[in-house]
Amino acid sequence: MEVILSKVFGLKEEEIKDELTMQDIERWDSLTHMDLITSLETGLDIRFSMDEIMAMTDIKSIKSIVSQKV
Numbered sequence: 001m002e003v004i005l006s007k008v009f010g011l012k013e014e015e016i017k018d019e020l021t022m023q024d025i026e027r028w029d030s031l032t033h034m035d036l037i038t039s040l041e042t043g044l045d046i047r048f049s050m051d052e053i054m055a056m057t058d059i060k061s062i063k064s065i066v067s068q069k070v
Contacts, residue, residue: 004036004039005036005059009032017059021057021059033053033056046069
């Protein structure tokens with residue numbers, strides 16, 4: 001999953017930290033958020049609900065939601 005996060009956000013894998021939020025990552029806007037969702041769904045063969053998508057506001061929540069699906 002870190003590979004997907006780093007590719008979408010343009011960060012190195014080691015820069016992906018649980019405490020990072022949408023405000024901390026300059027590229028994380030609404031379009032990038034949808035790219036993230038699509039990349040995670042395609043790359044991990046999972047689907048997210050609208051509530052899950054809206055709850056993904058930091059790396060920790062993304063990891064938590066994804067871990068429940070895989």
